[in-house]
Amino acid sequence: MDVIFRSVVGKLWMTIIALFALVLTVFSLLLVQSFDNFYHNRQTSNLQDLAIGLRDGLAQSEDKQSALELASRFGLVHHTGLVVVDEQKNIIGKSEGKPLPRIPVDQLLAEKGLKLTEAIEGKHPLPERFSLSLSEPDRNNPAARNGTLPILAVAVPLEISSGHKGAVVLYQTIEDFDDTLTEVRLLIFVVGVIAFTATTFFAFFLSSRITSPLRQMKETAHRIAEGDFHAEIPIRTTDEIGELAASLNTMATRLNQLVDALSKEKEQLASVLRSMVDGVVMIDGEGNVVVANPPAEHFLRDWRYEHPDEPFPLYGYYQQVVRGGYEVAEDIPVQGRIWSLVMVPLMDKEQIRGAVAVIRDMTRERKLDKMRNDFVANVSHELRTPLSMLQGYSEAIVDDMVATPEEHKELAQIIYDESVRMTKLVNELLSLARMEAGHVELFKERVELRPYLERIHRKFSNLAREQDISLSLEVTTPHQHADFDPDRMEQVLTNLIDNALRHTPSHGSVMIRARGEKVLWLEISDTGSGIPQEDLPFVFERFYKADKARTRGRAGGTGLGLAIAKNIIDAHGGTISVQSKLGEGTTFTISILVDTKTN
Structure with missing residues (x-):
């Protein structure tokens, strides 16, 4: 029920009913008041004129008794009762009976509103209404069924005889007026019921015509709120509701366009952020x-x-x-x-x-900055030492400070070794620069693996023996040949084996291993000091020199060897990686694709 009253149909229905009830109530009150005034004024005027006429007739008649009887019969014709009283208010004549009801005349004469005394004194009071109490209800008279009788009475002065005054009292029942009002009220009630029924039907019919498109708008608005921006309201009228539907359709279209634009912009922004x-x-x-x-x-x-x-x-x-x-x-x-x-x-x-x-x-940048600084310091140190030695020993030779040919030869040898060392450093820098610029020249050829690796093994055997390090070779791969640049590959293996020997203490071991079936794996393993975990991601970076946790058995390198090795392996289309644990050793692994059909 609350839903109906909260709906547009219920509100419109209640508004129309309330407006109709107000108009009907005001109309009923005005109509009843109009009937009341009209009937009262008319009945009062008629009763006043009748009373004056009867008084004049009684006053002019010599036979009072005959005139009184005539007046009584005349009053009965007009449904009017008549009572004649003398100065002492004694009744000297009256007429009552059918069709008038029996009324308590004594009660009527005692009513103050009748103003009987003023009439006896010669004044002319106006008719007044009274309600007289009956001893028992009159079932035959609708106006007296409740034990009271409404009447309209007036008293006019009458000269009974010479020197004797009296009054004539005329009264009428006003049940006709009450019956008329009852009929009017019944008519108003019937009209109200008919109007209520017609208004209800009209309200629901009109509201349904209005609310039907409103319900469609509501459903479409819900669909739009749930994300269906393609929902559209059918336009069936050209009135304000049709214009509202058109506006909502336009709004939904523009909202759909806006949402699409925002979605595309959001996707673009998300793509930019992700990338x-x-x-x-x-x-x-x-x-x-x-x-x-x-x-x-x-x-x-x-x-x-x-x-x-x-x-x-x-x-x-x-x-x-x-x-x-x-x-x-x-x-x-x-x-x-x-x-x-x-x-x-x-x-x-x-x-x-x-x-x-x-x-x-910024980890990489900070590390690279540190490595550049370390490289500059290392290169400066590496160059300063041989240059100082070259300068010192050269001055000794120039100044003839060398006494014997043996000393002269020794100083010349030192100058030669330091110049070779400087040349190696410069060559490595130039080689790395060319490689990083993409200028790596490879001369690939088919190489027999075992003889090639045995030659490299023999190359470092004496050095390993001098350092009391076990250097071994293990070839388990089924491949007998591989295609690579033997000089460049030897440069890589030489660098890795040299590093392993330099960072492996006495009584340690270094293993050269060749394994793999589909891919050729070359491994250089040592039992040396190992590389710290935080340095492992950067060992192949240029300018890097992992010497913080490693001891040098001989003079240290420049930190360019592993960067050169990685560039050479990359140029062969292979990979190089490292596994290490501090204090347990390091393993460098090279992977190279081989042609299985020719092996």
Whole structure:
């Protein structure tokens, strides 16, 4: 029921019913009041004129008794009762009976509103209405069924005889007026029922015509709210409702276009964020991360692991941005990596509603900067030492400070060795520069593996024996031949074996192994000091020199050998990798594809 009253149909129906009830009530009151005034004035005027006429007739008649009887019969014709009283208000004549009901005349004469005394004194009071109480209800008279009788009475002065005054009292029952009002009320009730029924039907018919398109608009609006922006309202009329439907259809079309544009823009933004190397994080006004691309998620995961007590990531930097309203730039070490953070406030007019942070992994750059600095220091040191020796020994020879030919030959040998060392350093730098520029010349040929590896093994056997290191060769691959540049490959293996011997203590061992079926694996393993885990990702970088945890048995290298080796292997289309554990040794593995049909 409440649903009906809350609906447009119920509201319209109640409005029409209330308006009709108000109009009908006002009309009924005015109609009844009009009937009342009209009937009262007319009956009062008629009764007043009748009373005056009867008084004049009685006053002019010499036979009072005959005139009184005549007046009584005349009054009965007009449904009017008549009572004649003398100065002492004694009844000296009256007429009553059918069709008039029997009324208590004594009660009537005692009514103050009748103003009987004033009439006896010669005044002319106006007719008045009274309700007389009956001893028992009159079932035959509808007006007296409840034990009271409404009447209209008037008293007029009468000269009974010379010197004797009296009054004539005329009265009429007003049940006709009550019957008329009852009929009017019944008619109004019937009209009200008919009007209520017709109004209800009209209200529901009209409201259904109005609410049917409104319900369609409501259903379409729900579909639009649920994401169906292609929903359309059928336009059947050209009135205001039709215009409203057309406006809603236009709104839905434009909203669909706007949503499509926003979706495309969002997808483009998401694609841009996903493709960015730098991490992007957007933080709302409450400090919650609302947008983060994959690099940023990696950073935030490491940050939460390292800072589990913070309410949200980057809390301190976010507080600085919000309080100060300025950009914050900082390098942050997280889980062994260095991240460059730039956070700026996100403004909404004059209010800060969050912050945007751009995060970049600067670990590689910082490591490379350090390696460049180390390389410059190492090259400076490597060049300064032989140059100093060349200068010193050359001055000794020039100044004839050498006494014997043997000393002269020894100094010349030292000058020669240092010049060879400098030449090697310069050649390695030039070779690495050419390789990184893409100028790697390879002269591939079919090489027999076992003789080739045995030759390299013999090359380092004496050196290993001098250092008390076991150098062994193991060939388990079924391949007898491989296609590669023997000189370049020897350069790589020589560098790896030399490094292994230099970083393996006495009584240690170095293994040269060739294995694999579909792929040729060449391994150089040692039992030396190993490489720290944090240095493993960078051993093949240029300028890198992993000598922090390794001891040098002989003079150290320049840190370019492994970078040159990786470039050579890459040029062959192979790979080179390293596995190491500090204090347990290192294994370098080279993989090269071989042609299985020719083996």
